Amino acid sequence: MKGLFCHMNEDVKFVLQDAELPLALSEYYVKMQVKACALSPLDLELLTDLNILKDSVPVGREIAGVVLEVGSKVTFFQPDDDVVGILPLDAKFSGLSDVILVHEHHLVLKPEKVNWVEAAGTIRDGLCAYTALHALSHVSSGKTVLVLDGASPLGIVTIQLAHHRGAKVLATALSIEDKQYLEQLRPTIGIRESVAARVINMSDGKVDLVESCLEETGGLGVDIILDVGVKLRHTKDGSTSQKCFPHKHDIITLLAIGGQWVTSEKNLQLDPPDSRTLFHKGATVSFLNDEVWNLSSAQQGKYLHIMKDIMQKLSIGVFRPQLDDPIPLYEATVSMEMVQKKNIRKRLVIQL
Incomplete structure (x- = not known):
C-alpha cells in the first residue's frame, strides 16, 4: 500500500x-x-x-x-x-x-x-470559516465582515458563509483577475446579488484599505476582520505576496466598537498603544487555529x-x-x- x-x-x-x-x-x-x-x-x-x-x-x-x-x-x-x-x-x-x-x-x-x-x-476550509465566523467572532445578520485575500480557497468559503448569515462582506483582491472573480460570485440560493458588497483591489498599491473600508461603513468601522497574516512592522517590501498583508495598526484602526479581529498571525505582537486602542474600542483579538478541534x-x-x-x-x-x-x-x-x-x-x- x-x-x-x-x-x-x-x-x-x-x-x-x-x-x-x-x-x-x-x-x-x-x-x-x-x-x-x-x-x-x-x-x-x-x-x-x-x-x-x-x-x-x-x-x-x-x-x-x-x-x-x-x-x-x-x-x-x-x-x-x-x-x-x-x-x-x-x-x-x-x-x-x-x-x-x-x-x-x-x-x-x-x-x-x-x-x-x-x-x-472543502472540509478544511469550511472548518476554518466556521471557526472564524462562529466559534471566534459570532457572525450575524447586519454585521460587516472584512475578508483579506478573498479569492483564496479559505477566503471564498468564508465570504459565502458570511453572506449566507446575512452579513455585509468586504473583501480584498490581489489581482484584477481575483477582483473580477469575486465581483461575479453569486449565491445559488436566495437573492442573486454579489456575495461581496465591495472588492478592494490591492495589487497596484494605490488603494488605501483603511479609507476604503471606513467609506463603505460610514466611518463606523468593520465588525469582524479575518486576515491571512499581518505586517508586524513597516517595511519597504513591495512584493505581490506581501500586499495582502495590512499593517496591524491598520486593522486595529478599521475595527468598529466591539469589533472582533480573527488573525492567522501566530507571532502577533501588540505594542501598548495598540492595546490601548483595542481597550478603548472594547475590541477583541482571536487566533485562528482550526487544529484546536483535534487537540481536545x-x-x-x-x-x-x-x-x-x-x-x-x-x-x-x-x-x-x-x-x-x-x-x-x-x-x-x-x-x-x-x-x-x-x-x-x-x-x-x-x-x-
Missing part, C-alpha cells in the same frame, strides 16, 4: 512509499477506501510545539471515501457509507493510501449530491456538527469552493512540494 510522507532530514522532502495496514480493526475504528484527498501545507512549527514531529510525517489529511468495514463498537457508520473527514494531527496513515483505518469521531456522512473531490477539497475531545460533538453542516451547505450550493482540476496520485509528490511552498492559489485534490 502506497502513501505520501514528508521526510524530515536536512530539508523537507515528500516521497511516495509503502506503508503497512494493521490486520486487526480496533473496536471504534472504521476501514475506509479513500476516493479523494486534498493537500494542505504541513504546519511543521505546530507539530514541533506539540512534540509529535517525526522523521517521517504522513501527508494528506482531508479525505473522502467509502466505509469497507466497521469495528465492533462503531455506532455512526456501516459498510458502504460514503464519508468525509480530517485525519488527526498524529495520524499514522497517509490520506493518499488506498485503504486506511480512521476513528469514527473523525468522520461524517457525505451527502449523495456532493462528489468526492468537492467533499475532500471536550468539543468533539460540536466539531462533528460543524463538519456535518459544511457538507449539508455544500450539497445545497451555499458553498462553491475554488478547486483545481483533480490530479492523479503519481503527481502527488510534485504537487505537495508546490502546496508546501504556497505556490498554489486553488485547493489541490488527489483523486484515487
Whole structure:
C-alpha cells in the first residue's frame, strides 16, 4: 500500500512509499477506501510545539471515501457509507493510501449530491470559516465582515458563509483577475446579488484599505476582520505576496466598537498603544487555529456538527469552493512540494 510522507532530514522532502495496514480493526475504528484527498501545507512549527514531529510525517489529511468495514463498537457508520473527514494531527496513515483505518469521531456522512473531490477539497476550509465566523467572532445578520485575500480557497468559503448569515462582506483582491472573480460570485440560493458588497483591489498599491473600508461603513468601522497574516512592522517590501498583508495598526484602526479581529498571525505582537486602542474600542483579538478541534475531545460533538453542516451547505450550493482540476496520485509528490511552498492559489485534490 502506497502513501505520501514528508521526510524530515536536512530539508523537507515528500516521497511516495509503502506503508503497512494493521490486520486487526480496533473496536471504534472504521476501514475506509479513500476516493479523494486534498493537500494542505504541513504546519511543521505546530507539530514541533506539540512534540509529535517525526522523521517521517504522513501527508494528506482531508479525505473522502467509502466505509469497507466497521469495528465492533462503531455506532455512526456501516459498510458502504460514503464519508468525509480530517485525519488527526498524529495520524499514522497517509490520506493518499488506498485503504486506511480512521476513528469514527473523525468522520461524517457525505451527502449523495456532493462528489468526492468537492467533499475532500472543502472540509478544511469550511472548518476554518466556521471557526472564524462562529466559534471566534459570532457572525450575524447586519454585521460587516472584512475578508483579506478573498479569492483564496479559505477566503471564498468564508465570504459565502458570511453572506449566507446575512452579513455585509468586504473583501480584498490581489489581482484584477481575483477582483473580477469575486465581483461575479453569486449565491445559488436566495437573492442573486454579489456575495461581496465591495472588492478592494490591492495589487497596484494605490488603494488605501483603511479609507476604503471606513467609506463603505460610514466611518463606523468593520465588525469582524479575518486576515491571512499581518505586517508586524513597516517595511519597504513591495512584493505581490506581501500586499495582502495590512499593517496591524491598520486593522486595529478599521475595527468598529466591539469589533472582533480573527488573525492567522501566530507571532502577533501588540505594542501598548495598540492595546490601548483595542481597550478603548472594547475590541477583541482571536487566533485562528482550526487544529484546536483535534487537540481536545471536550468539543468533539460540536466539531462533528460543524463538519456535518459544511457538507449539508455544500450539497445545497451555499458553498462553491475554488478547486483545481483533480490530479492523479503519481503527481502527488510534485504537487505537495508546490502546496508546501504556497505556490498554489486553488485547493489541490488527489483523486484515487
